[in-house]
Amino acid sequence: MMGEFDTIRPYNDSEVPAVLARLFSDKAFLDILTHFRFPRFAGALGWLLKPMIARKLRREFAGVTTVATLQDKVEYYVDHTIDRATDGVTYTGVEQLKSGTAYLFLANHRDIVMDPAFVNYAVYHAGLPTPRIAIGDNLLQKPFVSDLMRLNKSFIVHRSITGRKEKMAAFNLLSAYINHSIRNDCQSIWIAQAEGRAKDGDDRTESAILKMFHVSRKEEPFAEVIQSLNLTPVSISYEYDPCDTAKARELYIRATTGTYSKAPGEDDVSIALGITGYKGRVHINFAPPITERFEDTKLLAVEMDRQILGGYRLFPVHYLAYAQWSDADPQLQVPTAAEVFPADELAKAKTEWERRLNECPAEHRPFLVVQYATPVRNQYRVKAGIPL
Known part of the structure; x- marks a missing residue:
């Protein structure tokens, strides 16, 4: 019987083995895994590596018959x-x-x-x-x-x-x-x-x-x-x-x-x-x-x-971006990054922020700044009870 939610719901435990079997023989899936694991050899040796990866996956997931045990397995990779x-x-x-x-x-x-x-x-x-x-x-x-x-x-x-x-x-x-x-x-x-x-x-x-x-x-x-x-x-x-x-x-x-x-x-x-x-x-x-x-x-x-x-x-980078944002809100009392964070943490953030700005084409930079500055404006407006 078709359930009401079958077209959108996640898979049930009873479906796990069949879906895993389908995945481990899916060419597009194995392609991506091969490129991810062996980026240098995937092109020339893909024909050899793909069956090897498929065998390894079948072995590793052989005992997995429920969503919970699958999540336990995947958790290792997530961590x-x-x-x-x-x-x-x-x-x-x-x-x-x-x-x-x-x-x-x-x-x-x-x-x-x-x-x-x-x-x-x-x-x-x-x-x-x-x-x-x-x-x-x-x-x-x-x-x-x-x-x-x-x-x-x-x-x-x-x-x-x-x-x-x-x-x-x-x-x-x-x-x-x-x-x-x-x-x-x-x-x-x-x-x-x-x-x-x-x-x-x-x-x-x-x-x-x-x-x-x-x-x-x-x-x-x-x-x-x-x-x-x-x-x-x-x-x-x-x-x-x-x-x-x-x-x-x-x-x-x-x-x-x-x-x-x-x-x-x-x-x-x-x-x-x-x-x-x-x-x-x-x-x-x-x-x-x-x-x-x-x-x-x-x-x-x-x-x-x-x-x-x-x-x-909010991290140091957010305050650094806010300080150079042309649309900063003058009525908000926003402290500088140096007032909020210790010097060593700030120095590390400055280096990383400079690197990101330099890697970004000049005409795109204002749009990089806005991504990191907006959360500062929003949070300080919320704190001050000012409508967004």
Whole structure:
């Protein structure tokens, strides 16, 4: 029997062995792994390396028959990636999350794969079940990517639908699935506060997303639906964004031509760079779940912004960028980086920031600065009670 959510839900334990078998014989998947593991030999010796990698994977994952054991296996690689690509991950507020309670984590969005991966990491290391992850179908162009994501508790948000009726149906199904996951399955959900990454560093909650949580339970008051979902604001802060110069380029092209069209495979490059590129320090803050009554999406969005921007960790680079930002807000009392951070930490940040600025073409630089400066403006506005 087809279940109501079969077109979007993550895979169940019973599906794991068949999906793994399919993955390990997928040519495109093995290609990517070969290039990742043996970049120098993948071209000439791919024919020899691919079957070898497939055999190794089958051996390594032979005993994996559930999503939980798969996540335990993958955790080793995630920890390894985090060790290599960051100067450490810290988190606050995770201790207030209770076992046996499902949460709706609404987070700012900077990186396609690593945002939910870091939330997973925090929740996993706190000994709690990892959330199900919302992922746009625009990122699932290849069957193996869809398989990989759905094995790792991802569910699909249909963004590429065009018809109005079809859009509403997809919106409704997504709403019903999120409510079902939290209230019936007792499984947490991670979803970004807006569609697409905040490429200019301006994290804002889209009221359409908050409206979507309610749409499948329209007959109930909005405030009660939100209270039943344990809506939890999450702030994800990267000291450095591996995709910052690519984002600066896109922002520059948009500002000068009015549009930007992605090259084929551009998302794949962003994903790879986002995973493996240097991030400096990373901090994840979990605010307490929203318990106050909000009668509409606009008021709730303001509160989500207040929590997410207030919980964002500002690093020295953010203050350095703010000091050279032409759009800095003169009415805000923002201290200099030297007033906030010790000299050695600041010196290290100055070196790295200079390097990034120098690597960025001069005309793109203002768009690099804006990515790091905006979170400072937003947080100090929130602290001062000034509307964003």
